[in-house]
Amino acid sequence: MTSPGQRRIDEIGDESRRRILDAAEELFAERGFDRTSFVDIAKRSGISRGSIPWHFKNKDGLVMAVVERVVDRIWPAERYQSVPSLTEVFTETAELLRSGNSALVFMVLVEALGDRGVVTEQYQQFFTRRREGIEVLLRLRRPADVDPAVAEGKERAAAVALNGALLGIHLQALVDPENVDLESALVSVATMFDRNIADVWA
Structure with missing residues (x-):
């Protein structure tokens, strides 16, 4: 059975992933794939740059x-x-x-x-x-x-x-x-x- 603490960690992870995806989608639409960096996505999403590859491995995975x-x-x-x-x-x-x-x-x-x-x-x-x-x-x-x-x-x-x-x-x-x-x-x-x-x- 999942503990309340683990559930909360999972919820935070899901929220971070959603915010990264929201920011990436907006930026890819505005600037294109090549002109959007992890730094740009981190700024727009409010999630640290280092969290992006943790969730998506690399830029291709994120795209x-x-x-x-x-x-x-x-x-x-x-x-x-x-x-x-x-x-x-x-x-x-x-x-x-x-x-x-x-x-x-x-x-x-x-x-x-x-x-x-x-x-x-x-x-x-x-x-x-x-x-x-x-x-x-x-x-x-x-x-x-x-x-x-x-x-x-x-x-x-x-x-x-x-x-x-x-x-x-x-x-x-x-x-x-x-x-x-x-x-x-x-x-x-x-x-x-x-x-x-x-x-x-x-």
Whole structure:
């Protein structure tokens, strides 16, 4: 059983981690990844500079923790397990994308496309988790007469396509918001998919 003292230490650790993430997210959005230092984050968060690597190991770990939190806010993987319609999922996603600091996802993607091996690996894991969320939704709707061994490959391919559509529409809306209606575009893709979902296993 956890003692009251240990619980308090854990609460302090969680609060420190939250404040570091809040500060890092604000600063990455304001200045970019490369122009933000641990010293800047420490000043903004009120947490000592030495605590940052204790929580996140290094800057790459901190960046990915920030991105994961942004993504979990705007596109939580567990949502797929309870919503039968992709249209509902994408409609909710559009609302959250407008309210969250979603541009950070693409800022880190630029880093991942460069020579930074650690960020690339972590971004691959991030994409994997997003695709797995879509695969869960597809498995829930898989026809009973489909061979699971065949279905898994087809569901994986569909998840790659849907993840790409979501990210591509999102990027267009960030770059050209005057000409891209984020919600309409996401709902259009989701509606087409929902209407033709049987084709995944054809």
